[in-house]
Amino acid sequence: MTQILDGKELSVQIKTEIANHVRQLTAKGHRAPHLAAVIVGNDGASQTYVANKEKSSREVGFTSSVYRYPESTTEEQLLEAIAFLNNDTDIDGFIVQLPLPSQINEQHIINAISPDKDVDGFTPINVGRMVLSEECYVPATPMGVCTLLQRYGIETTGKHCVVVGRSNIVGTPVANLLSRKGFDCTVTLCHSRTRDLASITRQADILIAAIGKPEFFTADMIKPDAVVVDVGIHRIPDATKKSGYRIIGDVKHSEVDPLCSWVTPVPGGVGPLTIVSLLQNTLKAYHRTHPNCD
Ligand code: NDP
Numbered sequence: 221m222t223q224i225l226d227g228k229e230l231s232v233q234i235k236t237e238i239a240n241h242v243r244q245l246t247a248k249g250h251r252a253p254h255l256a257a258v259i260v261g262n263d264g265a266s267q268t269y270v271a272n273k274e275k276s277s278r279e280v281g282f283t284s285s286v287y288r289y290p291e292s293t294t295e296e297q298l299l300e301a302i303a304f305l306n307n308d309t310d311i312d313g314f315i316v317q318l319p320l321p322s323q324i325n326e327q328h329i330i331n332a333i334s335p336d337k338d339v340d341g342f343t344p345i346n347v348g349r350m351v352l353s354e355e356c357y358v359p360a361t362p363m364g365v366c367t368l369l370q371r372y373g374i375e376t377t378g379k380h381c382v383v384v385g386r387s388n389i390v391g392t393p394v395a396n397l398l399s400r401k402g403f404d405c406t407v408t409l410c411h412s413r414t415r416d417l418a419s420i421t422r423q424a425d426i427l428i429a430a431i432g433k434p435e436f437f438t439a440d441m442i443k444p445d446a447v448v449v450d451v452g453i454h455r456i457p458d459a460t461k462k463s464g465y466r467i468i469g470d471v472k473h474s475e476v477d478p479l480c481s482w483v484t485p486v487p488g489g490v491g492p493l494t495i496v497s498l499l500q501n502t503l504k505a506y507h508r509t510h511p512n513c514d
Pocket of ligand 1: 361384385386387388389390391410411412413414417430431432433451452453454470490491494
């Protein structure tokens with residue numbers, strides 16, 4: 221029988237754990253952890269993501285602030301803002317919501333973020349530390365995938381994990397994390413140039429789908445009893461919904477789910493864990509500068 225890797229329920233549980241911890245900190249007279257977000261321009265999806273991060277921060281008792289800049293902001297102006305946030309000792313961690321307007325080089329901005337406050341785990345220093353299995357901030361979505369597998373007690377040792385998608389923020393770090401000691405998967409990393417993808421995904425005990433193509437993964441690509449983690453998020457117009465759209469993933473769940481031992485739903489799978497990971501990283505950043513608070 222197929223079982224659900226319920227990211228929504230797990231995120232509520234972890235948020236409650238964080239909120240209890242924050243309550244203990246503030247009861248002892250310490251300040252609350254503080255997560256800031258920088259957003260440039262008016263991209264609708266980015267506004268929604270930042271609003272969700274702000275809401276979750278507040279729910280667990282963090283201080284949350286959002287720095288909004290107009291679409292016309294220059295790279296120099298944004299670098300000044302980053303320098304300010306790097307030096308503000310009241311802020312434990314911050315994220316810069318991507319994508320940025322075309323006049324701004326995203327890598328220049330990421331490189332300017334202090335690795336100690338880089339709770340998205342995107343700076344070269346944190347990526348390098350992650351690859352070396354050193355103490356670091358792991359990017360939020362890959363961390364969410366790992367948390368789901370760990371908390372649901374999914375057996376990973378010696379399993380063949382096929383990760384499809386090799387982006388710097390999802391596929392590549394997921395492949396790295398699941399191949400390291402502790403998870404001990406044998407990992408195959410696939411991408412758009414992979415030949416005969418279905419023959420590889422059919423060998424997957426654990427399949428991580430992260431390519432950004434709606435309902436791409438169909439039943440013929442799945443090994444019976446596989447664990448399937450669907451990272452994809454797509455808004456599809458749907459007149460029957462009040463919002464006018466529904467969310468679907470990279471996996472065609474109507475035909476794939478019955479074949480799986482475990483599967484993440486979309487929505488309610490990896491998405492909620494991504495935000496929770498950001499909160500966990502912010503708490504970690506807080507404790508780095510408050511070593512005597514527990
Ligand atoms: P990117 O577009 O950056 O990367 C997509 C990857 O998929 C690339 O490596 C690409 O290969 C590969 N790919 C594309 N088409 C195919 C194909 N037909 N066969 C095999 N590989 C293919 O996407 P992201 O990694 O940023 O995001 C992936 C998905 O995850 C998206 O739907 C996104 O919305 C979602 N997402 C969800 C999050 C969450 O919180 N749940 C957070 C972040 C993303 P190549 O490198 O060769 O081009």
